[in-house]
Amino acid sequence: MxxxxxxxxxxxxxxxxxxxxDLDIVERNIARLQARCDAAGVANRPHIKTHKSPVLAAMQRDAGAKGIACQKLGEAEVMADAGHDDILITYNILGEEKTGRLGKLAGRVKMTVAADSAVVVDGLARAGEIAGRPLDVIVECDTGRARAGVVTPQEAVALAERIASHPSLAFAGFMLYPPENGVAETQSFLDTAKAGVRAAGLEPRVVSSGGTPNLPNLGKIEGVTEHRAGTCIFNDxxxxxxxxxxxxxxxxxxxxxxxxxxxxxxxxxxxxxxxxxxxxxxxxxxxxxxxxxxxxxxxxxxxxxxxxxxxxxxxxxxxxxxxxxxxxxxxxxxxxxxxxxxxxxxxxxxxxxxxxxxxx
Amino acid sequence: MxxxxxxxxxxxxxxxxxxxxDLDIVERNIARLQARCDAAGVANRPHIKTHKSPVLAAMQRDAGAKGIACQKLGEAEVMADAGHDDILITYNILGEEKTGRLGKLAGRVKMTVAADSAVVVDGLARAGEIAGRPLDVIVECDTGRARAGVVTPQEAVALAERIASHPSLAFAGFMLYPPENGVAETQSFLDTAKAGVRAAGLEPRVVSSGGTPNLPNLGKIEGVTEHRAGTCIFNDxxxxxxxxxxxxxxxxxxxxxxxxxxxxxxxxxxxxxxxxxxxxxxxxxxxxxxxxxxxxxxxxxxxxxxxxxxxxxxxxxxxxxxxxxxxxxxxxxxxxxxxxxxxxxxxxxxxxxxxxxxxx
Missing domain, CATH: 2.40.37.20 (D-serine dehydratase-like domain)
Known part of the structure; x- marks a missing residue:
């Protein structure tokens, strides 16, 4: 044809x-992202907000991705129903309706969720209770975008301690979405926050960075364990x-x-x-x-x-x-x-x- | 509460x-639009592109609306399936896939469709054949927005004659979407176009104007038979x-x-x-x-x-x-x-x- x-x-x-x-290009893009993450020694956790398809997410998993990232709880539910079992929600989940749903979800698949305030953390505790096992929570850190995320390492440490204080929650680490030109600031923030939580007896198992535009920075921030890129499956x-x-x-x-x-x-x-x-x-x-x-x-x-x-x-x-x-x-x-x-x-x-x- | x-x-x-x-406000907005159209002596054909709900369209019909307007064929199919039986599509319908669907739709409910070119009109002829009865086509006229629509009354007349030349189509009239400050230009265009089609032995049964922002102009363009307003059901x-x-x-x-x-x-x-x-x-x-x-x-x-x-x-x-x-x-x-x-x-x-x- x-x-x-x-x-x-x-x-x-x-x-x-x-x-x-075009699935040929999709597969090439998936393989290229995986290879970039592999080369940088960082786990690949693609963000499904771009494609919203469990089938495409499965292609990413089969190529080597370690779990997926979702922006909204409803996306995570669709992905879990389709068999995805390691999901990070990169978003503050708030309110009884959502913490209830999150709790059910966390009872059946491995869920991690981001938080940037005490209000959100305290609400998540209910989700952990419903799940019947500790819910992994990472602290969203803002290193220059002025979107969501705590704005100082001190706040990050305080929030980590608050997470750890809830029996139904587990402090899992930090979430970053660094500005493309913000490697140095992000490194400094992260180092201080890591030292702070370690001083408090906590270990950040996960440091998640994000963004397709940040792929050229992959491997440049020491301590990052995984990267979330969405758009590069299709590009635009x-x-x-x-x-x-x-x-x-x-x-x-x-x-x-x-x-x-x-x-x-x-x-x-x-x-x-x-x-x-x-x-x-x-x-x-x-x-x-x-x-x-x-x-x-x-x-x-x-x-x-x-x-x-x-x-x-x-x-x-x-x-x-x-x-x-x-x-x-x-x-x-x-x-x-x-x-x-x-x-x-x-x-x-x-x-x-x-x-x-x-x-x- | x-x-x-x-x-x-x-x-x-x-x-x-x-x-x-808020259904109280929705009902008040529906009644107000109907009253404005009634006062101007113009039929009310609300545009459902705003609400996309057959239930809300039925409330508009029950309040006195004479049919509905849709922007896309797929919207019209949903409305027809829900019992709406007098539908104007205010959009050029093109291509075998769409003219086939339009033909089926026009075989079961009263359809009118707009066109602004010979290519579109000739394609619509197939829809009329599939419908098994002449399909009403109105000529979209551009009186200042530079969007779709023929730009001179002479083109409008030529297109009307082309519509009439197809046994499976019927020339039904003109469609306008006047600029809010374009009453005089629109009147002049319409008068010339009407005189032209009448000289060719055709009668414009329908002259459809549109737009919530044009409601203050209702009744000011002589010869308009119906008005399509969408946004005013909700406002914004x-x-x-x-x-x-x-x-x-x-x-x-x-x-x-x-x-x-x-x-x-x-x-x-x-x-x-x-x-x-x-x-x-x-x-x-x-x-x-x-x-x-x-x-x-x-x-x-x-x-x-x-x-x-x-x-x-x-x-x-x-x-x-x-x-x-x-x-x-x-x-x-x-x-x-x-x-x-x-x-x-x-x-x-x-x-x-x-x-x-x-x-x-």
């Missing part, structure tokens, strides 16, 4: 907009802009159709903010159209992608199916119920985005 | 982030900014939890771009927090809403549940599988967002 035949066949069988992933235009992926590393295309060419120099795609999202990722335009790299996805209505075609020598025509590399692949996956899988120009089948919509 | 008890109960039963709609921060809704008219709140307060002056909500979306709607901040109107939702990660709390005298604390009026309600609904319904501070139940994810 040629790529043009593939495009026509996908449009005919499934319609557009559709998510299409942001990862290309960050210099951590090339065009050939992008495994996911959104297939879209040009539905209007009402005037010269412009057109409309059947994919708007409800498909590609308004996440610009700081880039110009909202995606790269492989067939028309000079076309600019200039703005969105909910179901309309506004094309600026003034720079195209041969602009697309009404009915043309095009392949788009999204700016930010994680949020695009989050809107669809299934992938179409291909290898090169052969259609393989469908794969559900099983944890889509698991916001809770 | 007090509002604090309601919030605690929703968090306990359903967790956050959750979409909560954009509609407040546009002056077409007040705070009391906002029927939908996103319930979210403050999960981190790692430093003074900032915090993190459990709702990021995968919940509230990066649609800014041109506003400062990504939503209004009812309990903390001076808090600013400054930016997002996928599951983190970054709060700037520097202006708050009494900032929210970890674990607090807050109610957020989103900037753009349509894209927020699009991410969730269900609404929690309330009346004032009483929980009524749950309602599926049945047409969520119907992008095709």
């Amino acid at each position: 040629s790529i043009e035949t593939l495009k026509a066949e996908i449009a005919r069988r499934y319609g557009t907009p559709s998510l299409v992933i 235009r942001m990862m290309m802009a960050a210099g951590v992926a090339s065009l050939e590393d992008c495994a996911l295309n959104l297939y879209a159709t040009v539905v209007s060419r009402a005037a010269p120099g412009r057109g409309i795609l059947d994919s708007g903010s409800k498909t590609l999202t308004s996440d610009s990722g700081g880039l110009d335009g909202f995606g790269l159209i492989l067939e028309h790299p000079k076309a600019r996805i200039a703005k969105f209505a909910e179901e309309h992608g506004f094309l600026d075609l003034t720079a195209c020598e041969q602009p697309p025509e009404i009915g043309d199916v095009v392949r788009i590399i999204p700016n930010h692949v994680c949020v695009v996956v989050n809107m669809q119920d299934r992938y179409i899988t291909v290898r090169g120009d052969e259609i393989i089948g469908e794969l559900p985005v099983a944890a889509r919509g698991k916001l809770r | 007090s509002i604090e008890t309601l919030k605690a109960e929703i968090a306990r039963r359903y967790g956050t982030p959750s979409l909560v709609i 921060r954009m509609m407040m900014a546009a002056g077409v809704a007040s705070l009391e008219d906002c029927a939908l709140n996103l319930y979210a939890t403050v999960v981190s307060r790692a430093a003074p002056g900032r915090g993190i909500l459990d709702s990021g771009s995968k919940t509230l979306t990066s649609d800014s709607g041109g506003l400062d901040g990504f939503g209004l927090i009812l309990e903390h109107p001076k808090a600013r939702i400054a930016k997002f990660a996928e599951e983190h809403g970054f709060l700037d709390l520097t202006a708050c005298e009494q900032p929210p604390e970890i674990g607090d549940v807050v109610r957020i009026i989103p900037n753009h309600v349509c894209v927020v609904v699009n991410m969730q599988d269900r609404y929690i319904t309330v009346r004032g501070d009483e929980i009524i139940g749950e309602l599926p967002v049945a047409a969520r994810g119907k992008l095709r």
Whole structure:
């Protein structure tokens, strides 16, 4: 099958907009991440927030990953139901409804969860009680992103001690999400925090770092035991802009159709903010159209992608199916119920985005 | 129940982030839209892209709406399956997969579909053949938005004649989505187009205008037979900014939890771009927090809403549940599988967002 035949066949069988992933590239990306982690002597704990598929997570596990990371409890439940049994939730879990669910989950698979405050830690104690065995908790440390995470090593130590004070919890270590240029600050924070907890008689078994953009830093922070990378299973235009992926590393295309060419120099795609999202990722335009790299996805209505075609020598025509590399692949996956899988120009089948919509 | 008890109960039963709609306000908004259309002598054809619920669409129908509008074919299929039998798709339907589905749909319920090009019209002819009865097609006219739609009345007339030339299609009229300040231009376009089709022996039975922000223009464009408004069933921060809704008219709140307060002056909500979306709607901040109107939702990660709390005298604390009026309600609904319904501070139940994810 040629790529043009593939495009026509996908449009005919499934319609557009559709998510299409090339399993050859997915497998290559999975193997490359594993090799990078192996070379750095760091366990690979891929973050499933990007793909939300237990099947893809199993491919990562089979390639050597040691467990997975989830952002939300609902994602973890889907993964556990599919047989994943070593799960880190990189997020503060709060409130009776969630600690109850977490407790049940921790009773049947190995769960670790992050926390950055005493309120969260004290709530997690209930989850550990429900689980019937100590729940592993790691302290989220902020070394420069100003998102979540304790902001000083002293707070990290105090929180570790608080975790250890609960019989239903076990202090497991630290979670980092270092800024890409923050290796030195992160090392200093981590060293002080580790010394502090050791002085208190605690041992950090796990030091988890994260981020696809941080892959070039892999192995540079001493004491890191595992790394969580999500986006690099598919890559996207942001990862290309960050210099951590090339065009050939992008495994996911959104297939879209040009539905209007009402005037010269412009057109409309059947994919708007409800498909590609308004996440610009700081880039110009909202995606790269492989067939028309000079076309600019200039703005969105909910179901309309506004094309600026003034720079195209041969602009697309009404009915043309095009392949788009999204700016930010994680949020695009989050809107669809299934992938179409291909290898090169052969259609393989469908794969559900099983944890889509698991916001809770 | 007090509002604090309601919030605690929703968090306990359903967790956050959750979409909560107040049916009292929904009903008032539905009645108000119907009254405005009645007063203007224009049929009410609400756009379901906002709520994606056949149940809410039935409430609109029972209040007097004459049919519904959908943006995508998949939405129309969900609505037809639930008994809605007069559906306008305000979108170019293209490609064998979609014209086949449209044909089946048009064989069982009254369908009207928009088109802005000969390519689309010629493709629709197949849908009409499959339906076994002429498919109503309206010509989408662009009177200033530069989105989809023919850009001159002459093109509109030519397209009307092309529709009429297909035995399986019937020319039904015109579709407008006028810019809010474009009444005069739209009137002029419409008058010329109407005269043109009449000279060709065709009668526009339908002239459909659209947009909640266009409600103040209702009745001002002579010849409009129906209006499509979507957002006003719930309203949002954009509609407040546009002056077409007040705070009391906002029927939908996103319930979210403050999960981190790692430093003074900032915090993190459990709702990021995968919940509230990066649609800014041109506003400062990504939503209004009812309990903390001076808090600013400054930016997002996928599951983190970054709060700037520097202006708050009494900032929210970890674990607090807050109610957020989103900037753009349509894209927020699009991410969730269900609404929690309330009346004032009483929980009524749950309602599926049945047409969520119907992008095709």
